[in-house]
Amino acid sequence: MATVSVNHLSFAYTAEDETPKATLTDLSMTFKNGAFTLLTGPSGSGKSTLLKLIAGLYPAFSGKVTHGTLTLNDQPLSAITPTKRSQLVAMMFQNPNQQFAMDTVENELIFALENQQLAPSDIPPRIDKALDFLEITALRDRVLSTLSGGEKQKVALAVIVAMDSDTILLDEPFASVDPEARQLLLGKLSQLQREQHKTIILADHDLEDYGRYIDQLIVMNADGTALTRLSDAEKDQRLADFSRSKTDQVTFALPTQTEDPAIQLSGLKLTAGTRTLLDQDQFTFYQNRITLLTGPNGVGKSTLLDAMAKLHPYAGSIQVKNQEVHKWAKRKFYHHLGIVFQDAEEQFLNVTMAEELALSTKNSQQAAYFKDRLPAMLRQLRLDGMAEHVVYSLSGGQKKKLQILEMLMMGTPILLFDEPFTGLDFRSMQQVIVLMKQVAHDCHQTYIIVSHQLYGIADLIDYHVQLRDQQLTYEEALS
Known part of the structure; x- marks a missing residue:
């Protein structure tokens, strides 16, 4: 298992005029080893950016860390090789299309495991296990571009499961799935945490259904300058308030045949x-x-x-x-x-x-x-x-x-x-x-x-x- 620590971290993107634009400022937080953490906050606050930093995608591909450090198991993330890092942490993007590189579901899984330098003989059983775990074996030979948004998100999660990384990062993983699939995937993530002791950090705006799964709720403020871990009582109250804010059962009219x-x-x-x-x-x-x-x-x-x-x-x-x-x-x-x-x-x-x-x-x-x-x-x-x-x-x-x-x-x-x-x-x-x-x-x-x-x-x-x-x-x- 990997302990993720953010220490006075500041990060900036580079604007069109080459000047840095601060996105995260002086953030500090330790994400508990083996815990299921829900990260929430307003749109644009920097949640996705933080996850990409933990995954090692930033600043390698965009932006610059202007201050502070980020460590995995007390080791600076920048000192960990990409192959070793993939064994420690894997990320599922908000848009699964951004992480797919191959044509079919099976080839995507093969590609991910080959990048981990897995022995060829170990790849087929790892794929079988991941597809079976997510209950999407029927999608194995499907072309990724023909899948629905929800199906793509299930495949993206299957790739993460197959990689068997210690820490799993998920950015809005249920944005395109129906309520039944949402419950299924939440249950699968909880099972990974309980049975395989995975550390799970999940960013979401929709707090529904998380109450019986998460260990901690961390809130990022609107301008990316603070992370706050809520107490258990505060967490339960926040989740209850969100549930009460949801609309009651509504009914809609049926159209008349006289309409254009x-x-x-x-x-x-x-x-x-x-x-x-x-x-x-x-x-x-x-x-x-x-x-x-x-x-x-x-x-x-x-x-x-x-x-x-x-x-x-x-x-x-x-x-x-x-x-x-x-x-x-x-x-x-x-x-x-x-x-x-x-x-x-x-x-x-x-x-x-x-x-x-x-x-x-x-x-x-x-x-x-x-x-x-x-x-x-x-x-x-x-x-x-x-x-x-x-x-x-x-x-x-x-x-x-x-x-x-x-x-x-x-x-x-x-x-x-x-x-x-x-x-x-x-x-x-x-x-x-x-x-x-x-x-x-x-x-x-x-x-x-x-x-x-x-x-x-x-x-x-x-x-x-x-x-x-x-x-x-x-x-x-x-x-």
Whole structure:
């Protein structure tokens, strides 16, 4: 087991003008050996940065430690070779796509274990054990790019389990998994801690379900200048307060057949490889409504959004504005419908935030609406004063807020959202929801939102659709 100690640590990224930009300042904390630690704090406070420092990724690949030290088992992290470090600590990223290097699940596992210089004969049984432990043996031969966001996170965790490192770091590991999978993975992490004495440090905004698993709760303040370990009583109170803050069971209205259609499906069949994801006779998403689309991981929600956005082949009919999707000219189509990708970085085309916003302004169909409102919107999302920041150096939550803002600015009549609340703390999520609702109303937009994050969004939603067993149905309740 490895003891992780942070001693008066300060860290800064390098800005575009080559000046250091402080992210963490004078942090000190010892993470208990063999403990399950939950690290929480506002979006952009520096939680992901701290985990990457512990993993040895920073400052090797970005930024600079300007003061203090970080040790593993009383040894400076900088003095430990990468091979030895991988035996001591492994990290699961907030975005699993950033750590995948191979094409298939099995090849990704092989690649990770070969990098640990494991004997070839030891690799197959290690892979078998990890896949079986995470209950994803069926994914072994799947191409990673065909997996859902939740499935990718399970695979990323399987890689960590296979590496068998003493300390496991996890950054928002449940952001794209359904509630059932969240419970499963939390139980697996707890099992690793109890039975294999792993040290687990997990960063998350969503404190639900952790009460019976974690040993300690550490809070990072908003500007990355302090880490506070809560007492057991404070920890229990914080978790209880969070649970009480979650919305009660809500019900939604069912649409009437007199409403105008936005997207119509007819005889639609969606597949991924040999799997049928959707086999729908008739279905309609309605105009000027905000519809929530839910369903288990891997059921095909993101694939359906991609098909509606002209990004995935389909059989049957998808009509937008009474015209078949595949018959639309691409340029004209994307002036009518936009999609907010699950991975914010896939949306970015420029280097700085200012350049991203300028591009959205240039291409906006609602330029007059946003011209005078943009400064207030940036303040509302706490993105003001960050115009010259490199978008790829932003926190996960900041990237997500910028991505949503620039896609709202495009002003398309229909906007599809794939997991828009990933990486956002509750306050940030509410800021985004208020903005989305305001823009949808003022610009007469139609939204379809895929989200596993269900609490706190009821005021945004008009209708709820569930995808299960290859069928879409309108549902009054969230289940």
